[in-house]
Amino acid sequence: MAAQPLSSPTYTRTGPGAAAAHEALIRDHMPLVRRIAWHVHGSVSSSVEVEDLVQTGLVALVEAAGSFEDRGQVTFAQYLGTRIRGAMIDELRRQATITRGAMRRRREIAEAESALSVQLGRAPTDEELAFQLGVPTERLRQERDAAQPIRFEPIDGVYSDDNPWFMSDDPNPFELLESEDLRQALIEAIGRLSEREAQVIQLYYVEELNLEEIGLVLGVGAARVCQIKKSAHDRLKKALEARIG
The missing domain is CATH 1.20.140.160 (PhyR, sigma-like (SL) domain)
Structure with a gap:
Protein backbone atom coordinates (compact mmCIF):
# COMPACT_ATOMS: atom_id res chain seq x y z
CA MET A 1 0.00 0.00 0.00
CA ALA A 2 1.33 3.46 -0.88
CA ALA A 3 2.51 5.67 1.93
CA GLN A 4 -0.08 8.17 3.03
CA PRO A 5 1.07 11.80 3.39
CA LEU A 6 0.96 13.56 6.70
CA SER A 7 -0.98 16.73 7.22
CA SER A 8 1.32 19.71 6.91
CA PRO A 9 1.48 22.70 9.23
CA THR A 10 1.54 26.21 7.88
CA TYR A 11 4.94 27.85 8.23
CA THR A 12 6.84 30.89 7.10
CA ARG A 13 10.43 31.14 5.90
CA THR A 14 11.01 34.60 7.35
CA GLY A 15 10.35 36.38 10.59
CA PRO A 16 10.69 35.30 14.22
CA GLY A 17 10.78 31.56 14.68
CA ALA A 18 11.27 30.84 10.97
CA ALA A 19 14.37 28.72 11.52
CA ALA A 20 12.70 26.69 14.28
CA ALA A 21 9.60 26.21 12.13
CA HIS A 22 11.79 25.05 9.23
CA GLU A 23 13.56 22.49 11.43
CA ALA A 24 10.23 21.31 12.86
CA LEU A 25 8.81 20.87 9.35
CA ILE A 26 11.76 18.67 8.39
CA ARG A 27 11.65 16.69 11.64
CA ASP A 28 7.88 16.10 11.46
CA HIS A 29 8.13 14.65 7.94
CA MET A 30 11.10 12.33 8.48
CA PRO A 31 8.78 9.34 9.12
CA LEU A 32 7.16 9.96 5.73
CA VAL A 33 10.58 9.68 4.06
CA ARG A 34 11.16 6.26 5.61
CA ARG A 35 7.69 4.98 4.71
CA ILE A 36 8.10 6.02 1.07
CA ALA A 37 11.60 4.47 1.02
CA TRP A 38 10.20 1.10 2.11
CA HIS A 39 7.36 1.40 -0.40
CA VAL A 40 9.73 2.19 -3.30
CA HIS A 41 12.14 -0.53 -2.17
CA GLY A 42 9.35 -3.08 -2.12
CA SER A 43 7.97 -2.00 -5.50
CA VAL A 44 11.07 -2.52 -7.62
CA SER A 45 13.62 -5.27 -8.08
CA SER A 46 16.88 -3.63 -7.06
CA SER A 47 20.00 -4.29 -5.02
CA VAL A 48 19.85 -0.79 -3.55
CA GLU A 49 19.54 -0.71 0.23
CA VAL A 50 16.62 0.94 1.99
CA GLU A 51 18.97 3.25 3.90
CA ASP A 52 20.34 4.58 0.61
CA LEU A 53 16.81 5.53 -0.39
CA VAL A 54 16.21 7.08 3.03
CA GLN A 55 19.31 9.27 2.68
CA THR A 56 18.17 10.34 -0.79
CA GLY A 57 14.73 11.11 0.59
CA LEU A 58 16.12 13.19 3.46
CA VAL A 59 18.05 15.38 1.02
CA ALA A 60 14.85 15.80 -1.02
CA LEU A 61 12.99 16.68 2.19
CA VAL A 62 15.40 19.49 3.05
CA GLU A 63 15.30 20.84 -0.50
CA ALA A 64 11.49 20.64 -0.57
CA ALA A 65 11.19 22.47 2.75
CA GLY A 66 13.22 25.31 1.29
CA SER A 67 11.42 25.55 -2.03
CA PHE A 68 7.76 24.87 -1.20
CA GLU A 69 5.33 27.74 -1.73
CA ASP A 70 1.92 27.34 -0.14
CA ARG A 71 -0.58 28.47 -2.76
CA GLY A 72 -3.50 26.56 -1.32
CA GLN A 73 -3.51 23.96 -4.11
CA VAL A 74 -1.55 21.12 -2.49
CA THR A 75 -0.27 20.49 1.01
CA PHE A 76 3.43 20.35 1.75
CA ALA A 77 3.14 16.59 2.37
CA GLN A 78 1.60 16.04 -1.07
CA TYR A 79 4.31 18.13 -2.71
CA LEU A 80 6.96 16.35 -0.64
CA GLY A 81 5.68 12.89 -1.56
CA THR A 82 6.14 13.62 -5.26
CA ARG A 83 9.61 15.08 -4.70
CA ILE A 84 10.76 12.15 -2.56
CA ARG A 85 9.51 9.48 -4.95
CA GLY A 86 11.09 11.26 -7.90
CA ALA A 87 14.42 11.58 -6.08
CA MET A 88 14.41 7.92 -5.06
CA ILE A 89 13.59 6.72 -8.56
CA ASP A 90 16.40 8.91 -9.94
CA GLU A 91 18.71 7.30 -7.38
CA LEU A 92 17.68 3.82 -8.54
CA ARG A 93 18.62 4.81 -12.07
CA ARG A 94 21.97 6.25 -11.06
CA GLN A 95 22.97 3.21 -9.01
CA ALA A 96 22.11 0.73 -11.75
CA THR A 97 25.69 0.59 -13.07
CA ILE A 98 27.78 1.62 -10.05
CA THR A 99 30.32 -0.74 -8.42
CA ARG A 100 29.91 -1.69 -4.75
CA GLY A 101 32.95 0.40 -3.73
CA ALA A 102 31.59 3.45 -5.50
CA MET A 103 28.15 2.86 -4.00
CA ARG A 104 29.70 2.73 -0.52
CA ARG A 105 31.54 6.02 -1.08
CA ARG A 106 28.41 7.63 -2.51
CA ARG A 107 26.53 6.53 0.60
CA GLU A 108 29.16 8.20 2.82
CA ILE A 109 28.96 11.41 0.79
CA ALA A 110 25.14 11.32 0.83
CA GLU A 111 25.05 10.82 4.61
CA ALA A 112 27.40 13.76 5.16
CA GLU A 113 25.39 15.90 2.74
CA SER A 114 22.14 14.99 4.49
CA ALA A 115 23.56 15.81 7.94
CA LEU A 116 24.90 19.15 6.73
CA SER A 117 21.63 19.98 4.95
CA VAL A 118 19.68 19.53 8.18
CA GLN A 119 22.28 21.51 10.12
CA LEU A 120 22.50 24.38 7.65
CA GLY A 121 18.88 24.38 6.45
CA ARG A 122 20.10 24.26 2.84
CA ALA A 123 22.21 22.14 0.54
CA PRO A 124 25.91 22.44 1.49
CA THR A 125 28.53 23.75 -0.92
CA ASP A 126 31.26 21.44 -2.20
CA GLU A 127 33.74 23.17 0.11
CA GLU A 128 31.56 22.63 3.19
CA LEU A 129 30.94 19.00 2.26
CA ALA A 130 34.63 18.36 1.61
CA PHE A 131 35.53 19.87 5.00
CA GLN A 132 32.93 17.64 6.68
CA LEU A 133 34.45 14.57 5.00
CA GLY A 134 38.01 15.65 5.68
CA VAL A 135 39.13 15.64 2.05
CA PRO A 136 40.19 18.38 -0.40
CA THR A 137 37.38 19.85 -2.47
CA GLU A 138 38.91 18.64 -5.72
CA ARG A 139 39.16 15.10 -4.41
CA LEU A 140 35.51 15.19 -3.39
CA ARG A 141 34.56 16.20 -6.91
CA GLN A 142 36.72 13.45 -8.39
CA GLU A 143 35.17 10.83 -6.10
CA ARG A 144 31.69 12.08 -6.94
CA ASP A 145 32.42 11.92 -10.67
CA ALA A 146 33.95 8.46 -10.34
CA ALA A 147 30.80 7.25 -8.61
CA GLN A 148 28.56 8.32 -11.49
CA PRO A 149 27.16 5.37 -13.44
CA ILE A 150 27.81 4.65 -17.07
CA ARG A 151 24.73 5.80 -18.94
CA PHE A 152 23.06 3.35 -21.27
CA GLU A 153 20.13 4.39 -23.43
CA PRO A 154 17.64 1.50 -23.65
Missing part, protein backbone atom coordinates in the same frame (compact mmCIF):
# COMPACT_ATOMS: atom_id res chain seq x y z
CA ILE A 155 15.15 1.32 -26.48
CA ASP A 156 12.47 2.16 -23.90
CA GLY A 157 14.07 5.61 -23.77
CA VAL A 158 12.36 6.33 -27.06
CA TYR A 159 9.04 6.23 -25.21
CA SER A 160 9.65 9.39 -23.25
CA ASP A 161 7.32 12.23 -22.33
CA ASP A 162 10.08 14.58 -23.53
CA ASN A 163 10.42 12.94 -26.96
CA PRO A 164 8.31 14.96 -29.45
CA TRP A 165 7.64 11.81 -31.47
CA PHE A 166 5.90 10.17 -28.53
CA MET A 167 4.50 13.11 -26.59
CA SER A 168 0.88 12.38 -25.82
CA ASP A 169 -1.64 14.58 -27.61
CA ASP A 170 -4.41 13.17 -25.46
CA PRO A 171 -5.89 15.80 -23.15
CA ASN A 172 -5.74 15.19 -19.43
CA PRO A 173 -9.14 13.61 -18.66
CA PHE A 174 -9.33 15.58 -15.44
CA GLU A 175 -9.11 18.85 -17.37
CA LEU A 176 -12.18 17.97 -19.43
CA LEU A 177 -14.56 17.76 -16.52
CA GLU A 178 -16.85 20.75 -16.74
CA SER A 179 -19.86 19.25 -15.02
CA GLU A 180 -20.73 16.93 -12.18
CA ASP A 181 -22.22 14.55 -14.74
CA LEU A 182 -18.91 14.20 -16.58
CA ARG A 183 -16.99 13.85 -13.32
CA GLN A 184 -19.26 11.01 -12.30
CA ALA A 185 -18.89 9.42 -15.72
CA LEU A 186 -15.11 9.52 -15.41
CA ILE A 187 -15.17 8.02 -11.92
CA GLU A 188 -17.35 5.16 -13.19
CA ALA A 189 -15.11 4.67 -16.24
CA ILE A 190 -11.96 4.52 -14.13
CA GLY A 191 -13.67 1.94 -11.94
CA ARG A 192 -14.08 -0.27 -15.03
CA LEU A 193 -10.41 -0.07 -16.01
CA SER A 194 -8.14 -3.01 -15.34
CA GLU A 195 -6.04 -2.80 -12.19
CA ARG A 196 -2.88 -2.07 -14.20
CA GLU A 197 -4.58 0.63 -16.31
CA ALA A 198 -5.95 2.32 -13.19
CA GLN A 199 -2.47 2.24 -11.63
CA VAL A 200 -0.93 3.93 -14.66
CA ILE A 201 -3.60 6.65 -14.71
CA GLN A 202 -3.09 7.24 -10.96
CA LEU A 203 0.69 7.41 -11.21
CA TYR A 204 0.71 9.60 -14.34
CA TYR A 205 -1.97 12.18 -13.51
CA VAL A 206 -2.11 12.16 -9.71
CA GLU A 207 1.45 11.24 -8.66
CA GLU A 208 2.82 13.02 -11.77
CA LEU A 209 5.42 10.37 -12.58
CA ASN A 210 6.71 10.09 -16.14
CA LEU A 211 6.59 6.92 -18.24
CA GLU A 212 10.03 5.70 -17.18
CA GLU A 213 9.29 6.24 -13.49
CA ILE A 214 5.97 4.41 -13.78
CA GLY A 215 7.82 1.55 -15.46
CA LEU A 216 10.19 1.30 -12.49
CA VAL A 217 7.28 1.22 -10.05
CA LEU A 218 5.36 -1.43 -12.00
CA GLY A 219 8.39 -3.46 -13.08
CA VAL A 220 7.80 -3.04 -16.83
CA GLY A 221 9.43 -1.03 -19.61
CA ALA A 222 8.41 2.48 -20.59
CA ALA A 223 7.17 1.14 -23.92
CA ARG A 224 4.71 -1.13 -22.11
CA VAL A 225 3.59 1.76 -19.88
CA CYS A 226 2.94 3.80 -23.03
CA GLN A 227 0.72 1.01 -24.38
CA ILE A 228 -1.20 0.68 -21.10
CA LYS A 229 -1.69 4.45 -20.87
CA LYS A 230 -3.04 4.60 -24.44
CA SER A 231 -5.41 1.71 -23.78
CA ALA A 232 -6.72 3.43 -20.65
CA HIS A 233 -7.10 6.71 -22.53
CA ASP A 234 -9.06 5.03 -25.30
CA ARG A 235 -11.43 3.39 -22.85
CA LEU A 236 -11.97 6.60 -20.88
CA LYS A 237 -12.50 8.59 -24.07
CA LYS A 238 -15.15 6.14 -25.30
CA ALA A 239 -16.90 6.21 -21.93
CA LEU A 240 -17.03 10.02 -21.89
CA GLU A 241 -18.14 10.23 -25.52
CA ALA A 242 -20.93 7.76 -24.80
CA ARG A 243 -22.10 9.90 -21.87
CA ILE A 244 -21.95 13.12 -23.89
CA GLY A 245 -23.98 11.39 -26.55
Whole structure:
Protein backbone atom coordinates (compact mmCIF):
# COMPACT_ATOMS: atom_id res chain seq x y z
CA MET A 1 0.00 0.00 0.00
CA ALA A 2 1.33 3.46 -0.88
CA ALA A 3 2.51 5.67 1.93
CA GLN A 4 -0.08 8.17 3.03
CA PRO A 5 1.07 11.80 3.39
CA LEU A 6 0.96 13.56 6.70
CA SER A 7 -0.98 16.73 7.22
CA SER A 8 1.32 19.71 6.91
CA PRO A 9 1.48 22.70 9.23
CA THR A 10 1.54 26.21 7.88
CA TYR A 11 4.94 27.85 8.23
CA THR A 12 6.84 30.89 7.10
CA ARG A 13 10.43 31.14 5.90
CA THR A 14 11.01 34.60 7.35
CA GLY A 15 10.35 36.38 10.59
CA PRO A 16 10.69 35.30 14.22
CA GLY A 17 10.78 31.56 14.68
CA ALA A 18 11.27 30.84 10.97
CA ALA A 19 14.37 28.72 11.52
CA ALA A 20 12.70 26.69 14.28
CA ALA A 21 9.60 26.21 12.13
CA HIS A 22 11.79 25.05 9.23
CA GLU A 23 13.56 22.49 11.43
CA ALA A 24 10.23 21.31 12.86
CA LEU A 25 8.81 20.87 9.35
CA ILE A 26 11.76 18.67 8.39
CA ARG A 27 11.65 16.69 11.64
CA ASP A 28 7.88 16.10 11.46
CA HIS A 29 8.13 14.65 7.94
CA MET A 30 11.10 12.33 8.48
CA PRO A 31 8.78 9.34 9.12
CA LEU A 32 7.16 9.96 5.73
CA VAL A 33 10.58 9.68 4.06
CA ARG A 34 11.16 6.26 5.61
CA ARG A 35 7.69 4.98 4.71
CA ILE A 36 8.10 6.02 1.07
CA ALA A 37 11.60 4.47 1.02
CA TRP A 38 10.20 1.10 2.11
CA HIS A 39 7.36 1.40 -0.40
CA VAL A 40 9.73 2.19 -3.30
CA HIS A 41 12.14 -0.53 -2.17
CA GLY A 42 9.35 -3.08 -2.12
CA SER A 43 7.97 -2.00 -5.50
CA VAL A 44 11.07 -2.52 -7.62
CA SER A 45 13.62 -5.27 -8.08
CA SER A 46 16.88 -3.63 -7.06
CA SER A 47 20.00 -4.29 -5.02
CA VAL A 48 19.85 -0.79 -3.55
CA GLU A 49 19.54 -0.71 0.23
CA VAL A 50 16.62 0.94 1.99
CA GLU A 51 18.97 3.25 3.90
CA ASP A 52 20.34 4.58 0.61
CA LEU A 53 16.81 5.53 -0.39
CA VAL A 54 16.21 7.08 3.03
CA GLN A 55 19.31 9.27 2.68
CA THR A 56 18.17 10.34 -0.79
CA GLY A 57 14.73 11.11 0.59
CA LEU A 58 16.12 13.19 3.46
CA VAL A 59 18.05 15.38 1.02
CA ALA A 60 14.85 15.80 -1.02
CA LEU A 61 12.99 16.68 2.19
CA VAL A 62 15.40 19.49 3.05
CA GLU A 63 15.30 20.84 -0.50
CA ALA A 64 11.49 20.64 -0.57
CA ALA A 65 11.19 22.47 2.75
CA GLY A 66 13.22 25.31 1.29
CA SER A 67 11.42 25.55 -2.03
CA PHE A 68 7.76 24.87 -1.20
CA GLU A 69 5.33 27.74 -1.73
CA ASP A 70 1.92 27.34 -0.14
CA ARG A 71 -0.58 28.47 -2.76
CA GLY A 72 -3.50 26.56 -1.32
CA GLN A 73 -3.51 23.96 -4.11
CA VAL A 74 -1.55 21.12 -2.49
CA THR A 75 -0.27 20.49 1.01
CA PHE A 76 3.43 20.35 1.75
CA ALA A 77 3.14 16.59 2.37
CA GLN A 78 1.60 16.04 -1.07
CA TYR A 79 4.31 18.13 -2.71
CA LEU A 80 6.96 16.35 -0.64
CA GLY A 81 5.68 12.89 -1.56
CA THR A 82 6.14 13.62 -5.26
CA ARG A 83 9.61 15.08 -4.70
CA ILE A 84 10.76 12.15 -2.56
CA ARG A 85 9.51 9.48 -4.95
CA GLY A 86 11.09 11.26 -7.90
CA ALA A 87 14.42 11.58 -6.08
CA MET A 88 14.41 7.92 -5.06
CA ILE A 89 13.59 6.72 -8.56
CA ASP A 90 16.40 8.91 -9.94
CA GLU A 91 18.71 7.30 -7.38
CA LEU A 92 17.68 3.82 -8.54
CA ARG A 93 18.62 4.81 -12.07
CA ARG A 94 21.97 6.25 -11.06
CA GLN A 95 22.97 3.21 -9.01
CA ALA A 96 22.11 0.73 -11.75
CA THR A 97 25.69 0.59 -13.07
CA ILE A 98 27.78 1.62 -10.05
CA THR A 99 30.32 -0.74 -8.42
CA ARG A 100 29.91 -1.69 -4.75
CA GLY A 101 32.95 0.40 -3.73
CA ALA A 102 31.59 3.45 -5.50
CA MET A 103 28.15 2.86 -4.00
CA ARG A 104 29.70 2.73 -0.52
CA ARG A 105 31.54 6.02 -1.08
CA ARG A 106 28.41 7.63 -2.51
CA ARG A 107 26.53 6.53 0.60
CA GLU A 108 29.16 8.20 2.82
CA ILE A 109 28.96 11.41 0.79
CA ALA A 110 25.14 11.32 0.83
CA GLU A 111 25.05 10.82 4.61
CA ALA A 112 27.40 13.76 5.16
CA GLU A 113 25.39 15.90 2.74
CA SER A 114 22.14 14.99 4.49
CA ALA A 115 23.56 15.81 7.94
CA LEU A 116 24.90 19.15 6.73
CA SER A 117 21.63 19.98 4.95
CA VAL A 118 19.68 19.53 8.18
CA GLN A 119 22.28 21.51 10.12
CA LEU A 120 22.50 24.38 7.65
CA GLY A 121 18.88 24.38 6.45
CA ARG A 122 20.10 24.26 2.84
CA ALA A 123 22.21 22.14 0.54
CA PRO A 124 25.91 22.44 1.49
CA THR A 125 28.53 23.75 -0.92
CA ASP A 126 31.26 21.44 -2.20
CA GLU A 127 33.74 23.17 0.11
CA GLU A 128 31.56 22.63 3.19
CA LEU A 129 30.94 19.00 2.26
CA ALA A 130 34.63 18.36 1.61
CA PHE A 131 35.53 19.87 5.00
CA GLN A 132 32.93 17.64 6.68
CA LEU A 133 34.45 14.57 5.00
CA GLY A 134 38.01 15.65 5.68
CA VAL A 135 39.13 15.64 2.05
CA PRO A 136 40.19 18.38 -0.40
CA THR A 137 37.38 19.85 -2.47
CA GLU A 138 38.91 18.64 -5.72
CA ARG A 139 39.16 15.10 -4.41
CA LEU A 140 35.51 15.19 -3.39
CA ARG A 141 34.56 16.20 -6.91
CA GLN A 142 36.72 13.45 -8.39
CA GLU A 143 35.17 10.83 -6.10
CA ARG A 144 31.69 12.08 -6.94
CA ASP A 145 32.42 11.92 -10.67
CA ALA A 146 33.95 8.46 -10.34
CA ALA A 147 30.80 7.25 -8.61
CA GLN A 148 28.56 8.32 -11.49
CA PRO A 149 27.16 5.37 -13.44
CA ILE A 150 27.81 4.65 -17.07
CA ARG A 151 24.73 5.80 -18.94
CA PHE A 152 23.06 3.35 -21.27
CA GLU A 153 20.13 4.39 -23.43
CA PRO A 154 17.64 1.50 -23.65
CA ILE A 155 15.15 1.32 -26.48
CA ASP A 156 12.47 2.16 -23.90
CA GLY A 157 14.07 5.61 -23.77
CA VAL A 158 12.36 6.33 -27.06
CA TYR A 159 9.04 6.23 -25.21
CA SER A 160 9.65 9.39 -23.25
CA ASP A 161 7.32 12.23 -22.33
CA ASP A 162 10.08 14.58 -23.53
CA ASN A 163 10.42 12.94 -26.96
CA PRO A 164 8.31 14.96 -29.45
CA TRP A 165 7.64 11.81 -31.47
CA PHE A 166 5.90 10.17 -28.53
CA MET A 167 4.50 13.11 -26.59
CA SER A 168 0.88 12.38 -25.82
CA ASP A 169 -1.64 14.58 -27.61
CA ASP A 170 -4.41 13.17 -25.46
CA PRO A 171 -5.89 15.80 -23.15
CA ASN A 172 -5.74 15.19 -19.43
CA PRO A 173 -9.14 13.61 -18.66
CA PHE A 174 -9.33 15.58 -15.44
CA GLU A 175 -9.11 18.85 -17.37
CA LEU A 176 -12.18 17.97 -19.43
CA LEU A 177 -14.56 17.76 -16.52
CA GLU A 178 -16.85 20.75 -16.74
CA SER A 179 -19.86 19.25 -15.02
CA GLU A 180 -20.73 16.93 -12.18
CA ASP A 181 -22.22 14.55 -14.74
CA LEU A 182 -18.91 14.20 -16.58
CA ARG A 183 -16.99 13.85 -13.32
CA GLN A 184 -19.26 11.01 -12.30
CA ALA A 185 -18.89 9.42 -15.72
CA LEU A 186 -15.11 9.52 -15.41
CA ILE A 187 -15.17 8.02 -11.92
CA GLU A 188 -17.35 5.16 -13.19
CA ALA A 189 -15.11 4.67 -16.24
CA ILE A 190 -11.96 4.52 -14.13
CA GLY A 191 -13.67 1.94 -11.94
CA ARG A 192 -14.08 -0.27 -15.03
CA LEU A 193 -10.41 -0.07 -16.01
CA SER A 194 -8.14 -3.01 -15.34
CA GLU A 195 -6.04 -2.80 -12.19
CA ARG A 196 -2.88 -2.07 -14.20
CA GLU A 197 -4.58 0.63 -16.31
CA ALA A 198 -5.95 2.32 -13.19
CA GLN A 199 -2.47 2.24 -11.63
CA VAL A 200 -0.93 3.93 -14.66
CA ILE A 201 -3.60 6.65 -14.71
CA GLN A 202 -3.09 7.24 -10.96
CA LEU A 203 0.69 7.41 -11.21
CA TYR A 204 0.71 9.60 -14.34
CA TYR A 205 -1.97 12.18 -13.51
CA VAL A 206 -2.11 12.16 -9.71
CA GLU A 207 1.45 11.24 -8.66
CA GLU A 208 2.82 13.02 -11.77
CA LEU A 209 5.42 10.37 -12.58
CA ASN A 210 6.71 10.09 -16.14
CA LEU A 211 6.59 6.92 -18.24
CA GLU A 212 10.03 5.70 -17.18
CA GLU A 213 9.29 6.24 -13.49
CA ILE A 214 5.97 4.41 -13.78
CA GLY A 215 7.82 1.55 -15.46
CA LEU A 216 10.19 1.30 -12.49
CA VAL A 217 7.28 1.22 -10.05
CA LEU A 218 5.36 -1.43 -12.00
CA GLY A 219 8.39 -3.46 -13.08
CA VAL A 220 7.80 -3.04 -16.83
CA GLY A 221 9.43 -1.03 -19.61
CA ALA A 222 8.41 2.48 -20.59
CA ALA A 223 7.17 1.14 -23.92
CA ARG A 224 4.71 -1.13 -22.11
CA VAL A 225 3.59 1.76 -19.88
CA CYS A 226 2.94 3.80 -23.03
CA GLN A 227 0.72 1.01 -24.38
CA ILE A 228 -1.20 0.68 -21.10
CA LYS A 229 -1.69 4.45 -20.87
CA LYS A 230 -3.04 4.60 -24.44
CA SER A 231 -5.41 1.71 -23.78
CA ALA A 232 -6.72 3.43 -20.65
CA HIS A 233 -7.10 6.71 -22.53
CA ASP A 234 -9.06 5.03 -25.30
CA ARG A 235 -11.43 3.39 -22.85
CA LEU A 236 -11.97 6.60 -20.88
CA LYS A 237 -12.50 8.59 -24.07
CA LYS A 238 -15.15 6.14 -25.30
CA ALA A 239 -16.90 6.21 -21.93
CA LEU A 240 -17.03 10.02 -21.89
CA GLU A 241 -18.14 10.23 -25.52
CA ALA A 242 -20.93 7.76 -24.80
CA ARG A 243 -22.10 9.90 -21.87
CA ILE A 244 -21.95 13.12 -23.89
CA GLY A 245 -23.98 11.39 -26.55
